[in-house]
Amino acid sequence: MRIEQRVIGPCITNVYLLISEKNNAVLIDPADAADQIIQWVNDSGVTLKYIFITHGHADHVLALKEVRDTFHVPVIISKIDAERLVHPDLINDRPYVTVPFQPLSPDILIQEGDELWLDELKLRFYAMPGHTDGSMAVIVKDVIFSGDTLLKNGHGKTTLPGGDEEKLIASIRRMLGDLQGNYRVLTGHRDETTLEEAREYWNTH
Numbered sequence: 001m002r003i004e005q006r007v008i009g010p011c012i013t014n015v016y017l018l019i020s021e022k023n024n025a026v027l028i029d030p031a032d033a034a035d036q037i038i039q040w041v042n043d044s045g046v047t048l049k050y051i052f053i054t055h056g057h058a059d060h061v062l063a064l065k066e067v068r069d070t071f072h073v074p075v076i077i078s079k080i081d082a083e084r085l086v087h088p089d090l091i092n093d094r095p096y097v098t099v100p101f102q103p104l105s106p107d108i109l110i111q112e113g114d115e116l117w118l119d120e121l122k123l124r125f126y127a128m129p130g131h132t133d134g135s136m137a138v139i140v141k142d143v144i145f146s147g148d149t150l151l152k153n154g155h156g157k158t159t160l161p162g163g164d165e166e167k168l169i170a171s172i173r174r175m176l177g178d179l180q181g182n183y184r185v186l187t188g189h190r191d192e193t194t195l196e197e198a199r200e201y202w203n204t205h
Contacts (some may be wrong), residue, residue: 001141003120003186006040008033010096011059014188016145019046020119023127027067028138028145029188031059031191035067041071049118053077054147054188055135056084057160058094058101065104074107076116078127080134082106088180110136128175130168131156137175144185144195150175152185152193153201176202 004018009032015092016028017040020178030037048071053061064085068075077085084090091101108116112127124139128149138145147201148156150172157166176199181194 001143003143004040004044006036007188008036009059009062012189013059013146014186014190015043016186018118018121018123018140018145019044020121022119023047024049024119026052026118026123028052029054029060029147030063030067031114034063034070037063037067038070041067048073050116051075052123052138052145053081053085053106054137054145055132056091057083057107057132057148058091058096059160060188061085061091062099062101065102068104075104076108077106077109078125078134078136080110080129081132081136082134084132084134091180092133100119100167112136126175128168129169130158130164130166132160132162133164135171139179139183142181142183143179144175144179144183146185146187148188150185150193150198151187152191152197156188172198 004017013031018026024048070074085104110125114125116123126137127162128135131148185193
């Protein structure tokens with residue numbers, strides 16, 4: 001398993017390529033600047049198989065349609081947040097959106113407990129409502145792609161429509177209890193963290 005990362009867009013969003021031993025890849029959260037992402041995928045030498053959206057906020061999807069239309073691969077998002085891609089009023093009302101997001105019908109709708117294989121890699125989807133109702137983490141081996149739910153020493157904002165502080169904290173505490181041992185946590189913004197670091201932080205907050 002190989003993971004590549006780029007920081008893209010005005011919200012400094014982490015975008016990831018999850019790559020299998022056969023050089024097939026999942027793109028996670030195409031934040032913005034589609035031309036940069038397309039060039040990155042092409043230069044990486046991978047075959048893009050899927051695009052996964054952790055949640056339907058503008059700073060995680062602005063390049064989605066152009067990237068999907070370039071590589072003709074399925075878009076994966078939770079059943080709950082899928083509505084945001086079809087009716088993107090909540091996306092286009094953000095002040096940094098200069099080119100309106102075009103509605104897009106996702107191809108694969110997931111919920112907690114669903115799994116998807118990328119060659120030898122099993123992707124396990126884990127619901128973490130609170131940042132949005134349909135925020136979804138994906139767990140691959142000992143790595144968690146947490147979107148904007150679990151961040152280093154904190155969590156994502158809950159002030160946007162669909163946000164709920166109590167739900168988000170409950171989601172984090174549930175994950176910390178459900179998953180035993182340590183995991184690398186690759187976040188939607190800022191530095192990565194680990195589950196052990198998160199446990200230390202949340203034990204005092």
